[in-house]
Amino acid sequence: MTTRGEIASIITRSESLPEGPLQVQLLEEGVRLADEMCDMELQILTRQWLISACFAGGEPDKLLVAFSWCVAKCDEHESLFDMELLLWHCKHVLGYPTMLPQISREQIEQITTDVLERYRRHGASPRGPYTLIMSSRFSMGDSEEGKRYHDLWQDAPRDWWTEPEDWELFFEVDYLYELEEIDRAFQLAQPMFKIGERGEIYPWLVDLFVYEMIRRGDLKRVANWHRRVMRAFADNPKHMGKMARQIHVLTLTGNFTRALSLLERCFPWRMKSRTPGADFFHDLQAWCAMRLILQQGEETLSLRLPDEFELYRENGHYDTQDLATWFETSVRHWESQFNARNGNAYFTEIVDDSLTMQEFAGEYRIG
Numbered sequence: 001m002t003t004r005g006e007i008a009s010i011i012t013r014s015e016s017l018p019e020g021p022l023q024v025q026l027l028e029e030g031v032r033l034a035d036e037m038c039d040m041e042l043q044i045l046t047r048q049w050l051i052s053a054c055f056a057g058g059e060p061d062k063l064l065v066a067f068s069w070c071v072a073k074c075d076e077h078e079s080l081f082d083m084e085l086l087l088w089h090c091k092h093v094l095g096y097p098t099m100l101p102q103i104s105r106e107q108i109e110q111i112t113t114d115v116l117e118r119y120r121r122h123g124a125s126p127r128g129p130y131t132l133i134m135s136s137r138f139s140m141g142d143s144e145e146g147k148r149y150h151d152l153w154q155d156a157p158r159d160w161w162t163e164p165e166d167w168e169l170f171f172e173v174d175y176l177y178e179l180e181e182i183d184r185a186f187q188l189a190q191p192m193f194k195i196g197e198r199g200e201i202y203p204w205l206v207d208l209f210v211y212e213m214i215r216r217g218d219l220k221r222v223a224n225w226h227r228r229v230m231r232a233f234a235d236n237p238k239h240m241g242k243m244a245r246q247i248h249v250l251t252l253t254g255n256f257t258r259a260l261s262l263l264e265r266c267f268p269w270r271m272k273s274r275t276p277g278a279d280f281f282h283d284l285q286a287w288c289a290m291r292l293i294l295q296q297g298e299e300t301l302s303l304r305l306p307d308e309f310e311l312y313r314e315n316g317h318y319d320t321q322d323l324a325t326w327f328e329t330s331v332r333h334w335e336s337q338f339n340a341r342n343g344n345a346y347f348t349e350i351v352d353d354s355l356t357m358q359e360f361a362g363e364y365r366i367g
Helices: 003-015 023-038 038-055 060-074 082-094 105-121 127-139 143-155 167-179 182-188 190-198 201-213 217-233 237-252 256-272 274-296 319-340 346-360
Strands: 300-301 317-319
Touching: 003 038, 003 182, 003 346, 023 038, 023 060, 038 060, 038 237, 060 082, 082 105, 082 127, 105 127, 105 274, 127 143, 127 167, 127 256, 143 167, 143 237, 167 190, 167 201, 182 190, 182 201, 190 201, 201 217, 201 237, 201 346, 237 256, 237 274, 237 346, 256 274, 274 319, 300 319, 317 319, 319 346
Parallel strands: none
Antiparallel strands: 300 317
């Protein structure tokens, strides 16, 4: 029979694992054992650890299941919950439902209302949640709601649950970028760029501005940024979309061999992903890369791709156009799903913007 000590050991072991699937799997085992014990305190504890691991590891479907369970039980067993931690989880869950088109706008609004009500009930400022709600509304193409939550964020007081100042600055930069005030956004970001690689926000800024630097022809900066992104994001499937953007960046700068190597590295994540938003962005960047490779006259490619891929070839030889078509089909599928849920054509705009980047392709060796 499982003991409380064994559950504690699982949690301790999870802390030593890198963020990602192994950590999530271990804590899922902890949840299963706690459920078998019918120990409510341990059921809550293991799920709160699991929520944190799913957030860090990019598994929103599992996060939402564990979070929903905790919210349902909280009203019955509030004394058993770490309410400070639960409020952090409430805030962080706000960004994930928009990545799942099967979650309706009505359900997203219900989640938003519930989170804000829990903050109000516990006397916490909604400033932190407002930043995540703002970003999520922009991610659905709802700029008016994004602007409204930006204003609410700016007016709300700071408290313990508020994002650190450097992250708040990043959200303001991102806000200006969404409004297409690129020069203002870039100027506001300069203090964080000057901190350089020592700053936690640096790779996120790089991901935000990299296309703009390609448009401006600043390929030397793009090359330096690529190395930083790889160091920050290469080991966690949560960042599959950001890694895929670098596949596109490498093809836009003429580094085709490195781009294909990175595709081989990311594709196992893609095959295991259950996050449509991440799948969309990965496949969009890969499709754009295949288009550029086809322009180079490369009709066949030698790749090591997972055998669960439906176009898998044991000999590793792939028709480039077949790959491009597979990625395009996936992109168009998710594009229509997200547009239908969001009630607009925002994801079509994302596709069109990405496809037009090939106009700015150049040559710059990234070693």
